Structure formats: structure tokens, C-alpha cells
Amino acid sequence: MPDPDTQITDEALRDVGLLPFGAGKTLVIACGALAREVLAIINLNGLDHLTLTCLPAILHNTPKDIPQAVENAIIAHQDTYDHFLIAYGDCGTGGLLQATCDRLGAVMIDAPHCYAFFDGTDQFIARGEVTSFFLTDFLARQFDAFVWTPLGLNRYPDLRDMYFGNYENLVYLAQTDDADLLAKAKVCADRLGLKFEHRKTGYGDLTEFLTSRS
Amino acid sequence: MSDQDGDLILADLNDSELVEQMMDDLYDGLKDEIAEAVTILLDRGWVPYDILTKSLVLGMQIVGDDFRDGILFVPEVLRSAQAMKGGMAILKPLLVETGAPKMGKMVIGTVKGDIHDIGKNLVAMMMEGAGFEIIDLGINNPAEDYINTAINEGCDIIGMSALLTTTMPYMKVVIDQLTEMGKRGDYIVLVGGAPLNEEFGKAIGADAYCDDAAIAVETAKSMIARRHNQV
Ligand code: B12
Numbered sequence: 001m002p003d004p005d006t007q008i009t010d011e012a013l014r015d016v017g018l019l020p021f022g023a024g025k026t027l028v029i030a031c032g033a034l035a036r037e038v039l040a041i042i043n044l045n046g047l048d049h050l051t052l053t054c055l056p057a058i059l060h061n062t063p064k065d066i067p068q069a070v071e072n073a074i075i076a077h078q079d080t081y082d083h084f085l086i087a088y089g090d091c092g093t094g095g096l097l098q099a100t101c102d103r104l105g106a107v108m109i110d111a112p113h114c115y116a117f118f119d120g121t122d123q124f125i126a127r128g129e130v131t132s133f134f135l136t137d138f139l140a141r142q143f144d145a146f147v148w149t150p151l152g153l154n155r156y157p158d159l160r161d162m163y164f165g166n167y168e169n170l171v172y173l174a175q176t177d178d179a180d181l182l183a184k185a186k187v188c189a190d191r192l193g194l195k196f197e198h199r200k201t202g203y204g205d206l207t208e209f210l211t212s213r214s
Numbered sequence: 215m216s217d218q219d220g221d222l223i224l225a226d227l228n229d230s231e232l233v234e235q236m237m238d239d240l241y242d243g244l245k246d247e248i249a250e251a252v253t254i255l256l257d258r259g260w261v262p263y264d265i266l267t268k269s270l271v272l273g274m275q276i277v278g279d280d281f282r283d284g285i286l287f288v289p290e291v292l293r294s295a296q297a298m299k300g301g302m303a304i305l306k307p308l309l310v311e312t313g314a315p316k317m318g319k320m321v322i323g324t325v326k327g328d329i330h331d332i333g334k335n336l337v338a339m340m341m342e343g344a345g346f347e348i349i350d351l352g353i354n355n356p357a358e359d360y361i362n363t364a365i366n367e368g369c370d371i372i373g374m375s376a377l378l379t380t381t382m383p384y385m386k387v388v389i390d391q392l393t394e395m396g397k398r399g400d401y402i403v404l405v406g407g408a409p410l411n412e413e414f415g416k417a418i419g420a421d422a423y424c425d426d427a428a429i430a431v432e433t434a435k436s437m438i439a440r441r442h443n444q445v
Contacts, residue, residue, distance in 0.1 A: 062284070063408065090379040094409035112379045125380065130327055130354055152289025159292055166329045166353055 008035060010142050014057045020077070022051035027080075028210065029073050029106075030087035032057030033138040034114060037175055037203055038087055041210050050210065051081070057138070061150055063092035067100040074104050085213060087206065089113040109209050118173045118204040131168040133194060137175045140185040148191070160192065170194040173201045224251050229258065233269045240273035241280075243293025245300045252301045262305045263314040263345075270301050271343045275428050278336075282426055288332065295336055302339065315345045318438045321363045322373035323351030325384040330377035333407060333427075337373065340427035341434060346371075357388040364401055370441070371434055374420075376407040386418035393419070402437045404430060 008018065013032030020027065022042070030038050032054040042050050055069050066088065074084055086101050086108035101108045111117040115134040116124040139146055144154075153160055170189035174182065182198060189196035224247065227235055232251055239247040248270070255265045277294040280286040286294075320341055324334050331353050338348045349367055351359050364372050372392075376382045385405050392398045398419075405420045415423025421437060424430040 090409075092377070092379060092409045094379060094382065094411055094414060096411075116380075128327065130329055150287065150289075152287070152292075156289055156293060159289060162292055162296075162332075166331070 010138070011145070013054060013138075014142060014145055017056045018052065018054035020051050020053040020080075022048075024049040024051045025081055026050050026083040026085060026213070027077050028052045028085045028087055029070060029077075030054050031060070031091070031114070033060070033136065033142075034087050034206070036138070037206060038210065040175075041203055041207050045207070045211050047210060050085070053077070057142075057146070060091060060146075066091055066093050067096045070097060070106075071100050071104065074106055083107075083213070085210065087209070089117060107213060109205065111205065114206075115173060117206055117209075118175065118201045119199070120201070120204050129169070129171065131166060132171045132197075133164065133167050133169070133192065135170060135172045135185050135188060137178070137181055140172060140181045140188065143184070143188045147188075164192050164194065167192070167194055169197055171197045171199055173199050175201065175203055225254050229255070229260075236269040237273035237276060240270065240294050240297050241277055243290065243297050245293075245297040248297045248301045249304060252304050256304070256308070262308040262312050266302070266305050266309070266314075266343055270298050270305075271340065274298050274340060274343070278340075278426050278428050291336070292332060295332075295339060298339060298343075302343065306342075316347065317345040317435060318370040319347045319349070319368060320371035320373055320434070321349045321351060321360060321367065321369045322375070323355040323360065324353045324375045324377075325381050325388070326354055326356050327384060328376050328378050328381035329353040330407070331375070333377065334373075334375035337375070337406065337424075337427045337430050340431055341373075344431045344435065346434065357384075357391045360388050361392060361395070361397070365397070369401065370438060371402045371404060373404045373406070373430070375405075377409065379409055382407070382410060382414065383418075385420065389419045402434070402441070404433060406430060 013035050017032050018035055026049050028038055028050050030052060035054045038052050055073060059066050059069055070086060084106035086106050088097060089109055089111040090097055091113055098108060109117055111121040114136060118136060148154055151163055170192060172185035186196050224232060232254065236248060236251045252265055274294060277286060277291060281291050322334060322338050324331050338350050342348045349363055351363060360372050374385045374388060376385060389403060403420045404422050404424055405415050406424045410423055412423045422433045424433050
């Protein structure tokens with residue numbers, strides 16, 4: 001396994017994804033935003049039967065394109081792998097990603113999005129935090145490229161309250177214990193004008209998803 | 215684009231040039247220029263309804279098309295919407311005075327649990343531009359809010375917006391509640407939001423799913439016309 005900290009850049013995960021990595025016969029097709037987390041779980045649990053590939057995380061801003069991108073990846077790798085695990089939530093595809101996976105015999109995470117499964121989907125839904133905006137480790141690192149710039153806040157700072165005027169809290173769902181990231185996430189909350197909350201979730205339901213399947 | 219050559223004076227343009235320029239300015243989200251142009255056209259004796267439909271609404275439709283086609287993104291759409299809103303604020307009081315056509319009344323809001331409101335706001339604005347009276351309930355609405363408003367205000371249309379997979383199903387709760395009250399037939403129910411699709415709209419028993427604001431306006435108009443023909 002390559003070392004994710006030195007050999008993978010967040011920029012590549014955002015814009016191009018990741019070519020298959022590993023020698024296992026089960027291919028995990030993940031969102032680029034989950035690459036480090038999936039690799040960490042693989043390493044921690046010795047899941048040598050898994051190989052990881054990622055699609056560009058930026059697909060999240062055009063969720064309609066996600067099901068087709070996943071389908072293309074499955075088809076491209078069909079001859080090489082025996083099983084496919086799709087490390088995506090619904091991500092705003094309105095059930096279409098689930099339908100695609102069902103049709104192609106791939107298994108995906110049963111959750112609306114990664115904020116839910118990191119927190120634990122049942123718990124996340126039960127909390128009902130309607131006025132909270134969430135960050136993960138990836139988003140805390142990629143806040144400008146993923147949130148600030150696509151929303152045009154670098155060009156039109158006055159739009160901030162049109163986007164976030166109804167929000168109260170920024171909840172940082174932390175996968176790792178990292179003082180730098182924590183500091184970064186706090187700055188994000190300030191920039192958005194939101195109260196800050198730090199919630200250590202670890203990898204949440206993602207671990208169970210990856211460890212419980214062959 | 216009006217400030218491209220720095221000294222473009224809107225008042226020097228003839229009517230058709232000005233309307234053309236307004237569409238450009240709306241596209242570029244230039245709020246002050248839109249307000250100025252609206253005032254100029256009013257001074258030239260244009261009927262408020264014509265200013266609305268022949269410049270602002272048309273211009274905003276171009277913005278909507280380019281958003282759908284991936285040419286424009288959310289911040290650009292927001293800025294255009296703000297510019298249009300500025301123009302509408304001037305026209306709105308005048309529309310009533312000048313007897314602009316009244317198409318019907320709609321209550322609209324985002325459903326319980328959802329506070330994504332950009333799309334909902336755009337639909338409300340374009341419906342208003344098309345002559346519908348709008349009661350905007352804002353964000354995070356329980357079924358009672360839609361239903362009570364529709365009943366008390368005599369609405370024709372109930373519009374629900376959801377952008378989250380977790381909140382879409384709530385639309386069915388509202389529709390089922392209407393049905394239980396024996397009132398489903400009294401209202402046209404329109405639903406929208408990026409993760410929805412036509413199939414979902416049908417499955418929950420809405421009258422229509424609308425892909426964008428322009429389609430919402432067309433759908434609302436034709437459904438209202440059909441209703442009137444039935445009466
Ligand atoms: C902008 C945006 C935000 C803004 C919202 C600002 C605001 N005031 O609304 C911000 C940044 C605050 C935000 C927050 C979140 N978001 Co968001 N967001 C988006 C984004 C990028 C665009 C939505 C949008 O405004 N589009 C522009 C408008 C013009 O389009 P529209 O909404 O589709 O509306 C048009 C049509 O759908 C239709 N329409 C809409 N409503 C109605 C109603 C009626 C009656 C009719 C007829 C038609 C109609 O007409 C409209 C105009 O043409 C989408 C992704 C996407 N591309 O859709 C994600 C998206 C919806 N968000 C998502 C998520 C996950 C979140 C967060 C949870 C993220 C986080 N990090 O915390 C939070 C929500 C927190 C919470 N507590 O719930 C996911 C949802 C995933 C899912 N499974 O449901 C999406 C799909 C992104 C993704 N792929 O992950 N978000």
C-alpha cells in the first residue's frame with residue numbers, strides 16, 4: 001500500500017480521483033473525499049482482499065453525474081475484479097445511485113451522505129440538526145476548493161449570508177485527532193459566521209461497511 | 215457587461231438596445247444597472263408588466279437555461295436572482311395598480327428538515343414574475359403550515375421544495391395528509407429540487423415534478439387553465 005500522506009494529494013482526489021491501489025479482488029469504488037479514510041481502514045484492519053479506486057470528489061457539485069461515473073468505473077474494471085463495494089452515500093442522486101448499484105450487482109453504503117455515515121447514520125438522522133453545516137477531515141482540508149470557491153465566496157463575499165444565513169453551527173465531524181485540522185475547521189466556522197462544534201466520530205459506519213464484506 | 219467600456223449610459227440606448235442590455239446585465243448580476251434600466255423604461259411610459267415579462271423574466275430564463283446546461287453555476291444564478299429581485303421590487307407595487315393579469319395563488323416552501331432555499335426562492339420569484347401571487351413560507355415547513363396556509367389563503371397551488379434525500383419523502387406526508395382531509399383535489403401540488411425526478415413526483419402523488427423554474431411556470435399556467443376549463 002502506498003503511503004496516503006505522501007503519495008496522494010487532495011487536489012488529485014478532488015479533480016481526477018485515484019487509480020486502483022492494492023492487490024485484492026474486491027474493488028472499492030469510493031468518492032475521492034473518502035480515499036484516506038478507506039485506506040486507513042484497510043491498513044488498520046488488514047483488509048488485503050480490497051483494492052481502492054476513487055472518482056473525483058468534485059462530482060458532488062453535480063450529483064446527477066455520479067451514477068453514470070460509478071457505472072463507467074464498474075464496467076471498466078469488471079474483468080479484473082470479482083466484487084464491487086461502492087463507498088458513496090446517495091449523495092443527492094435521489095436513489096439513482098442505489099438503482100445503478102442494484103442493477104450491476106454492486107453493494108453501496110445505505111446512507112444519505114458521508115456526514116451521516118461518519119456520525120453513524122441512525123444517530124445522525126435522530127439528531128436532526130437542520131441548522132448545522134458539517135465538515136469532515138477532507139472538507140476541513142479542502143474547504144476553499146470545495147466550499148468557498150464553488151459557492152463564489154472568493155469573488156462575492158456578500159453572498160455568504162444568502163447561503164448560510166439560516167445556519168447556526170458548524171459541526172466538525174473529525175475522523176482523526178489532528179490539531180492542525182481542528183484549528184483549520186475552527187477558522188472555517190469563523191469565516192462562515194457559525195458557532196463551532198468538534199465531534200470525534202472516527203470512521204463511523206464506514207468501518208463496518210468495509211470489514212463486513214468479502 | 216455595461217461597464218465594459220466604462221461610460222455606457224443606459225439612458226442613451228433606444229428601447230430595444232436597452233432591453234438587450236438589461237438581459238446582459240441580469241446575466242452578469244448587475245443589480246444597480248437593472249434597477250436603473252427599469253426606472254428608465256418606466257419613465258418612457260412602459261407598462262410595468264411588459265418590463266417584467268419582456269426583459270427581466272426573459273433574461274432570467276436565459277440564466278436558468280445556462281444553469282441547467284452547466285454553463286453557469288450557483289453563485290452566478292444567485293447574483294442574477296438578486297438583480298432581478300431589485301428590479302421586481304420597483305415593479306411590484308406598480309403591477310397591482312396597473313392591473314397586471316392574475317394567474318393564481320401559490321403557497322411555497324422547503325419541507326421540514328430542509329433549509330436549502332435557493333431553488334425555492336428562484337421558483338417563487340419566477341412564478342411571481344409570471345403573475346402568480348406567492349405566499350412564501352420560507353424553510354423547514356411541517357405539513358400543517360402548507361395545508362393551513364393553502365386553506366386559509368385560498369391558494370390554487372401548493373409548491374414544495376427538497377434538496378436532500380432525507381427530506382424528499384416528507385412531501386408524501388403532506389400529500390397524504392391533504393388526502394386524509396379530503397382536500398387533495400382542491401389543490402395543484404407541484405414539487406421540485408435537484409434530487410427529485412418525475413418518477414418520484416408520480417410515486418408520491420404530486421400533480422407534477424418540475425425540473426426548473428421556467429418549467430414550473432409553464433406547468434402551473436397550463437394546470438390552472440385546465441382547471442378553469444373544467445369548472
Ligand atoms: C448550494 C448548496 C448548498 C448551500 C445551500 C444554501 C441555501 N441557502 O440554500 C449550502 C452550502 C449551505 C449547503 C448545505 C448543505 N448541503 Co447542499 N447543496 C448545494 C448544491 C451545491 C446546490 C443546490 C442549489 O442551490 N442549486 C441551485 C438551484 C437554483 O437549483 P435547485 O435547488 O435544484 O432548484 C431548481 C429546481 O430543482 C427546481 N425546484 C427547486 N425547488 C422547487 C420547488 C418547486 C415547487 C418546483 C416546482 C421546482 C423547484 O427549480 C429550481 C430553479 O430552477 C447541491 C448540489 C446540487 N448541484 O444540486 C448540494 C446538495 C443538495 N447539498 C448536499 C448536502 C449533503 C448538504 C449538507 C448536508 C453539507 C454539509 N457539509 O453539511 C448541508 C446541509 C446541512 C443540513 N443540516 O441539512 C447534498 C445532498 C445529498 C443528499 N443525499 O441529499 C447535495 C446534493 C450535494 C452533494 N452531492 O453532496 N448546500
